[in-house]
Each structure stands twice: as structure tokens, then as C-alpha cells.
Amino acid sequence: MAVAALKNDTLSPDRQVLFDYAVMLGDTALIHGQRLSEWTSHAPTVELDIALGNQALDLIGQARMFLEYAGKVEEAGRDEDALAFLRDGFDFRNLLIVELPNGDFGHTMARQFIMGVYSSLLYEALSASQDDQLAGIAKKAVKEQRYHARHGGEWLVRLGDGTEESHARAQRGLDELWPYTHELFTTDPVESAAAELGFGVDPSGLRAEWDGLVDDVLARAGLSRPEDDWQPDGGKRGEHTENLGYILAELQFLQRAYPGAEW
């Protein structure tokens, strides 16, 4: 593992945007995967335990590819481990929705569905990136995310259309997560610059299709679309909820306590 280096001040503005953009995508996948991995050995059945573990590993794998690439772009000697384990909370650019606690199974399935649909659309668009590396990662990741969307969606239908309790829990999960879905479609200066340079996606353009796909599943599930009210954001700027610090404490403990440890 490379030792954390100072920021490379000689990076051109375009390369800086590419670095920031790759870090943004990598951080959302990393924190989401770390969160989801908390289900391991706690899922309702052994089959779901494996399913959620698989999905968490998909996300960690995506994070690894984005962060490894960011490290190469930066040319400051940081690899994916250095970026994941040796940055502080305000340097993380992940969406707030992925750092929220897992809640119950209904809550987790609602998030897997919301993020699965969003990331599928994002990576589909990113597959056309003028940056070959980003396009390549997106092409691999889009298949994984489509499965997350399908798995989460099928579960929302079964929970929403199941018992009174499963319906109530799925609806509550959806209601709790909904305010955080708006941040998915806000355009950060890094994203608009990346889109202008031809290698990034302006996520505001994904909203209409996301709305349609989500509404279809909610209708099948008999769940109601929550009202658009409070719309917290800040994750893309490094302004996080108090949850991120606890995630990083667990994620980064080993490399902080035993710098450079390998196994």
C-alpha cells in the first residue's frame, strides 16, 4: 500500500476534474458496499445472506476500480487503498443515502432498489464516456447494478404486496430514504465540468427515466410514492451526516492502527 501523499498541485485542471469525478463515483460505491456488508451473517435467510454479500462485494469491486484509476490520474503515489483508508470524512464525496444506517430488511431493499436503478442509468450513460477507463468500468458495473435493481425491486413487490407488517416496513423504509433521493440528481460543479469535458454524466438528466422505473415498481408493489419535501444534500461536497464517521472508524481502523498491514 502506498503511503498517503499530499495533493499533487501540478495536476492540470482537467485532470483534477477527472480525479475528483472518479473519487466521487468510487466513494459512493465504497461506502454503500461497506454499509451493505453489515448484513453479513444477519440476513433473514442464508440465501439472502449470500445475495447481500455478493452485492456488497460488487460495490467494493466497483469502488476499487474507480479509486485505483483516480490514484493513477492523480500521479501522487496514492493507490486505491490509500484513498479508501487514509482520507478523512470531509474528503469523501459519496451520496448521503448510502451512509444512512441499514434499518430493517424492507429499508435495505428499498435502498438497493433506489440505488440499483440510479446506478444502472448512470453507468449506462457513463459507458459512452470519452475516457476509455471510465467507460470500461461502467460497462462492467452496469450489469451488476441492473441485478441489484431487479433483486431489490422484486423484494419491494413481495414486501409491499405481502403482509400488513411487510407492507408497513417497506413503506417506512421508502419514506425514510426518499428525502435523500433528491441528491442523486443534483449537479455538483465537478459533475458539470466532467460532463462538459465529455467523460462524465450530468445526473440531472437521469431523473425522468428513474422516476418512470421507480413508479412502475411502486405501483406493482402497492406502495405509495412519498411526497417530495425535505431535500438534504452535501455528500458530493464532503458535508456528511454523522453516520460517515462511524463507518470510516470501522473501515479504516486496521490501516490506521497497523499502517501498511497486508495479508
Added chain:
Amino acid sequence: MRRLPMQTSALPAPHAMPRERISKSKESNETMTDKNEWPLFEVFIRSKQGLAHQHAGSLHAADAEMAIENARDVYTRRSEGQSIWVVPSTAITATSPDDKSVLFDPADTKVYRHPTFYDVPDEVECL
């Protein structure tokens, strides 16, 4: 954990049980577990184009579509599969272990049924 119909066939069918036993067992934990447990599915995976589906194992799922997704996650995570079949375990009729000697032993002495009496050309790979 795995309960094939073969192993439970020795138990009386539910409708054959005396009424009071059913109502009594409804309160026991055992029946609660059974009631809350998803049905069992047998999973068949085809590994390559052209090869037959083979039994991979069994799993619990709320319904057939979910069984496919569970099977994908449990049995194909190391690229084992091209196609998945799932069948409710209750749909399988199995031979009884007691019939083993009657059904299978007579074939043991018929070596002439094995295609071992002619040479297979080296070019033939898929035998």
C-alpha cells in the same frame, strides 16, 4: 436441513392426521417454524451450451422467481452457470430406499449393457 420428499414420505400426510393433533401442534413452535418457512426448491444448473442441466442443490424461496434469484446468488457466483431451472421439491417423486435391491441390483450382472466392447476413436471427445 435438506428434506427431500423421499425422507418425509414415511410421515402421514397432513389430511391423515387426527384432527386434535393438528389443532394442538398449531400452538407449538415446530408448527410455527414450518408455517413461516419458505417452500423448498430443487435447483438445476446448465454449465455450458449443449450440456444437460444438473442437480446443484436445494434452497428455500418464497416463490419460483425468487428461487431463481436465490439460485443465481447461491450456485452461480463462481461462473458455474448458463441456465437455471428450479422445481418445487414437493413436485419430485423419488424412489424408496427399500426398493433399491429390486430396482437396481438386477443390472449389476449385465456387463454386456456397457459400451466397452468396441474401440472409441481418439477424435471422439464427448463420450
